[in-house]
Amino acid sequence: MSALDETARPLPANDPGVPRKRGRALPPMLRHPAVLAGLAVLLLVGLAALAAPWLWTGDPILLRPRLRLRPPSEAAWLGTDAFGRDVWSRVVYGARVSLAIGFAVSAVSVLVGLTIGLVAGYVRWLDAVVMRIMDGVMAIPSILLAIAMVTLSGAGIGTVIVAIAIPEVPRVARLVRGVVLSVRTEPYVEAAIGAGTRLPKLLVRHVLPNTIAPLIVQGTYVAASAILTEAILSFLGAGIPTEVPSWGNIMAEGRQAFQIAPWVILFPGLCVAATVLAVNVIGDGLRDALDPRTARGVGVR
């Protein structure tokens, strides 16, 4: 879902104009108030997810059919859903699942895409074959692919993660391949070849590090969009099973009662929006910090 990430083009291997101290890439981005806010939100959500059992939550899957669709009250801060389950507990526990999905999807797609991209970028004869397959996967509408895959292997967190991750893989692979293709003509890579460095070491030492910055940026976008995609899959009935609360399936189940019990959809909705926003903002901050081109001054007196 994140064609958005195409904006995260490979960074130039280094940038002659502005000498920059190593490891200094992150701090300037931290100075950005929006990025700080994003980090704060993410930290908050992450802590809440970790500390879920101690946050005045009850059993998130305990049904109390007689108490269904109760508005927020002292007993249930955020009201109850159509099964009489406590929305607060579900939202807090849902943070675990949604964050896990975001993280896992970006980890899986980045790892797989990285491997494929490295191989495709460096092994000439594989390149054409692998990239055609990647093009094929990319041409299939990702949501349809994901729905089909979830119905294929049965709903479950693992399946959903894989189903969301697979359409992302080609994008990562293309990104990495692009970096590899541009890096492999860098003089320092040729120098390493000239110094007798063999392929695996060459990839790990000289090529891989260049992919890390764009991949981190890409990874954040993938994570953000994975959280949203999970919600959409739930909406279309191919999401995570109801016993495992996730923001997506809380909303999808609650949409039925959108008008009479808006709290069911509102709170997880806010959480999704805030988290995705935070992750995206962090991604943007990282991209700006890691990409010297955006730091270049432009102007006229």
Next chain:
Amino acid sequence: QGKPVTIRAVMHSGLRITDPIITTAYIARNHGYMIYDTLFATDAAFKVQPQMVQDYSVSDDTLTYSFTLREGLKFHDGAPVKSEDCIASIQRWGKRDGMGQKLMEYTASLDVVDDRTFKLVLKRPYGLVLASLGKPSANVPFIMPKRIAETPADRNVPEEIGSGPFKFVKGEFQPGLKVVYEKNADYVPRKEAPSWLAGAKTVKVDRVEWINITDYQTAVNALINGEIDYVEQPPHDFLPILKGASGINLVNFNTLGMSGMLRMNWLNPPFDNAKVRQAVLLAVNQQDYLDAQIGDPDYMVPCLALFICKTPNATEAGAPKPDLAKAKQLLKEGGYDGKPVVIMQPTDLAISASLGPVTAQALRKIGMTVDLQAMDWQTLVGRRAKQDPVSQGGWNIFHTFWVNADLLNPVNNVGVNGRGKAGGWFGWAEDAEIEALRNAYALETDPAKQVDIARQTQERAYTIGMYFPTGQFTQPAAASAKLSGILEAPAPVFWNVEKK
């Protein structure tokens, strides 16, 4: 004459299969009632009344039924309805429908007497001939032209031609999206007042359009906004909104209502053991299901009668009372080993989706391990047909729901079918005793004795744990106040409806 008067209705599902004989889908049945007519029809008092039939007679030995069609019946292609059409239609239906199969089992011959008269000769006396031909719900023996009725029974009919009050507009049909019917000007209604599915089918509008809106939120909004006139099954959660909206009436057309069903698989452990099944029946609580599924007490009917409350066969005989202690004990006696029980939950079918979690919670309470697997309804449909062990894609429990008209007696209620793998229903309950009772019911011609057999059947069904009724409920339709004359019936019908 100005613009044609059109009713725009959102039905519970999109029409894709237009053949009401090959599928039991309710949407196909409803479609059948639009364009086809039936020989007999059930009225509000559960009496079977002639519909296409003018007169019929039964021989004294109750073996020979002779039917005469009304005059002036015409198919939409202009051909008159003849005896041969009826025979072909009954035969095709007899290959698919449960009650139809039973009827055919006892039928010696079906013969044309003349164009308007035909004869059914039984091998032995059978009590459900008229009840079968006047069967109100799926599969309904609709009458089609012979050439169409000769389509193999597992293949969709190539043309949608009936003799019913509406005509199918083929050019505007978009499978799954939109069906258009127009008034059949040639239709001759009966003289009797309409009652349920019997009586006069007088069409008072020019067109009926069924539009499929999958998102109920949108459907309800569209109704309130006046873009459509009718929503067949607005989920119960929307009823408060609809009640509050001006210009909308809630019409409880199907007072008989519907029922949910918890079904266990007899082939796989632990439910191959009667004690464990019994334990489940004692662990669950019907009220929980109704609360989760319906919520609004106005529309739920707690009722443990397998053959439906407020009908002739209603009884609570043999019904379990929740008893967790006993349930736990039975579970132990049944040798439950703690293996996870797979419950299939159809997430895309709102009305059944809510049942699974309730069962899961109840079973956990008595110490069972539950694997609640979410899937879409069609996956469930595919998977429930598998007789394999759980490890090979089989299952333990699923839930579904029925229109109560389909559950009224031991013969048509598939939940009490005891034939096991040989012709039983999913779950493959096998019990000779119950099969004997069902046969007895079918052959019994005395209604009072039938009621007694039904009671015994129910007691036996509960004892061996054939299924658990998760509760009856009614499902009102929401209609624009512009519509009037919506009939009570076990299926949504559009004759007699007027639009201002």
Next chain:
Amino acid sequence: MGRFILGRLAATLPVMGVVAVIVFLLLRLAPGDPAAILAGDAATPEQIAAIRARLGLDQPMLEQFATWIWRLVHGDLGTSIISNQPVGRLILDRIEPTLALATSTILFAVLVAVPLGVLAAWRHGTWVDRAVMGLSVAGFSVPVFVLGYLLIFGFSMQLRWLPVQGYVSIADGLWPFLSRLILPTLTLSVIYIALIARTTRSSVLEVLGEDYIRTARAKGVTEARVLRRHALRNAAIPVISVIGLGIALLISGVVVTESVFNLPGLGRLTVDAVLARDYPVIQGVILLFSALYVLVNLSIDLSYLLFDPRIRY
């Protein structure tokens, strides 16, 4: 050049082949059996098996695949298992709303997003920039269906300006057509606007740092002209390619938007078909979507010719 186009067209064949294989395998490995669905509630295993045989689903997979491809090559997409209609016709019936929605979304999004992105780049680092970027990040953060509900609630239910749902062909009047397209377009374009605005911004920003922009300024050309004539055109390629890549995103969004607004388009057709395991329909539609994606991106590649004279194929 002609040779190039032919070459590129030929290069799409393997991609489509990959798509075909993936889709086919995915479906055939999926549980759920169209035969069981067709057979209905009271079916016996024998009936189900008979239907499977009739549909050819009992054949070896390779054979099924070969049959499908063979027919495909001859322009036959097959027949829907469920509704018995030719898949080609089903698609034709449904293509108009989807095309209308996609087109209006792309148009609207481009018209809004490109100026926004240029503005943000030009006012780089100011509050204008931050506001535009903030809004477009926000656009990425709300699930499509929630946005759709909110818009319906506001514009249709409260204000009563626009209809809730449905589709009316443009042949039946412009306003009825447009009025039903406005909300879905808004819903769907939010993501697209975000995407394009961001790309436009970064692309224009990059171009603004180029030497020839300095040259243009050194000529004393007005800022508006610098942006329009020098920056935008050179920034166009990334923007256009993101529009093309975004087609995938759009198609995903279409699926959801169509069900929220009850548009009888291809998205719903596919979801319905997936849920009903209507293999020929799923295969047909996904193949069509993929072909669309591939062709759009191909024509986008070709359109680079218009924007960058250096590209000569």
Next chain:
Amino acid sequence: MSRPVLEIRNLSVPLPRGADRGYAIEDLSLTVAPGEIVCVVGESGSGKSVTAGAVMGLLPPVLKPSAGQILLEGEDLLKAGPARMRRLRGGRMAMVFQEPMTALNPALRVGDQVAEMLEAHAGRLGRGARRDKVRQLLADVHLPNPESLARAYPHQLSGGQRQRVMIAMALANDPALIIADEPTTALDVTTQAQILKLMRELQARREAGILFITHDFGVVSEIADRVVVMRTGRLVEEGPAESVLCRPQDPYTRMLIAAVPRAEPPPPRARPSLVSPVLATRDLTKNYGGRGLFGGGRPVQALDGISIALQPGETLGIVGESGSGKSTLARCIARFVDPTAGHVRIGGDDIALLPARALHPYRRRIQVIFQDPYRSLNPRRTVGQSIVEGPMNYGLSREAATARAKNLIALVGLDAGALARYPHAFSGGQRQRIAIARALAMEPDVLIADEAVSALDVSVQRQVLELLEAIRERLNLAILFITHDLRVAARLCDRLIVMLDGRIVEEGATAALFADPKHAYTRALFAAAPVMKAPPVEAVP
């Protein structure tokens, strides 16, 4: 003398905090009279471009003049509003930039880009009149076929042609002041000579004042009326060209002038005795392109039957204009690309067509130093890591490799602390030294230096050349020295090869070649080289 067209008075432009010095330019004053060419020289980073930008009002927003005045024909530009500045830019003052490749908009026809200058300022001119004027301007800068050339896109022109277009553009509105910021640095010598000639000619005709920025004293001596020397933002010396070049006062100026390579070969060294060559190529041929199913790009024959031989301890220079195939030759020998045909012998073994795997033992023996000092070191690895990588690949232990790195880093004139630092912490010249150390760590037989000093300032260039010379002496290395600069080649090489279009057109001992170039192309090359006309100056008086 009449009123100056440009007068800069006590101009200061502070640098943002965190920069290596406080001001980009500090208290700078200079004047340009009508019809005068004032050259601003100085090493990289001395503030030449910032000066130009300040005059044009095109400084990036972080740089704001803090004090002083810039008077253009008496009008203070620092006080002019944006609209007024826009009117002046391109109207009364115009600028020619360094990079002809990127300074023109690649998406617009060059004629339109010139015409835009007219549209922006001489709005009254009609379409037809504009077209005529554009044609006239293009003809003025001696572009062939102005009519059709106006319809070309920048990428269809050569670098020299593009720079002419830029000049035409600058001339369009008869500005009083033309600022040229290193307009010839990116061009090869022959083109540079033409452009310089053109600028002189125009200036003689038009009476415009020209502020000409360069770091090349050869250029200065060709073109300047007056010279301004800058260093770290300050003016160190100024005066008529003649006096600054011949009698530089400031030590810095002297140093700069001394560093300029003379176009005279040093006396020939004792030629190493003829042993068997360490490196020899025979009929080496390389074709690019024409590959792929549907033909990717036009085919280029980059090398066409090249045969060279290199003795131990010998330095062979390869000169030739851009695109003549010099780098391709280097890359074929080092096997970064696969030759199409021919032989490359190292010692006795032919490696031209060996598969990549079998190359491993030979790689060590040929090492390359690249042109771009900023990209030839992995920015993510310390200098030490970069140097020890190669020896360790050939089985040296870490300790031994580190010891060798220490020796080498001292050899190239850096302290041992350098090993622990990252490349960004070094200047271009230092990086080039590190690259040399890295190459030497492999104990190669042949060192290929591909434009190894072209990107460096003259003063730094000189140091690196000295280093190479010293190393050659100590290690008896064979060096293949690739350059487009004859003066540099003259200084270092025993023998020269002149390449044109992938072929060797002339070959011989350096001194002999200089004394009597045979081939027309070689002669053109010599003629074009900007030569210091002033007598040599010692760096330290």
